[in-house]
Amino acid sequence: MRTTPRTTTRIAGVLTGLALALGGAALTAPAAHADVTACIDQVEREIQGGEAPDSVRMACYVGLTGDSEQCVVGLTAGGVTNATATVACRVAPN
Template structure:
């Protein structure tokens, strides 16, 4: 194989390897569970509102997550910490 043909082949192999790492990444539900478990551990029942708030925290809107969790009955401290856990 010519050297000029090897470089694109190596780059393609690298791209496929990195793509496989993305596919093998852990599922996002683990982060949602950490958020939900924290809120539940602080005495708030995990409802659909709590699940949705944790999802909002997962996608990166920490202030909206905390606001929704406090509306669902969590304390400000528990909501802030749970939303911090969501995207990790």
């Protein structure tokens, strides 16, 4: 098989795109974790030093997906005030 300059350019473009995609995924993962942490921290401030239960963590993960309404429902079901739940869920997907 003979490699032409056009094939070489195409392969280089594909490899560059792959590298950018993988690098972008690696850069986004820590940001997503920080957003969930911000949501949990918001709730823990209301608890005043207590550690958030698993139900809060799960609700914040739901908020991370962009489903703010279900995030608020999950947090308020766990005893978080509506005002705190709304703010916490708002910061989750950012």
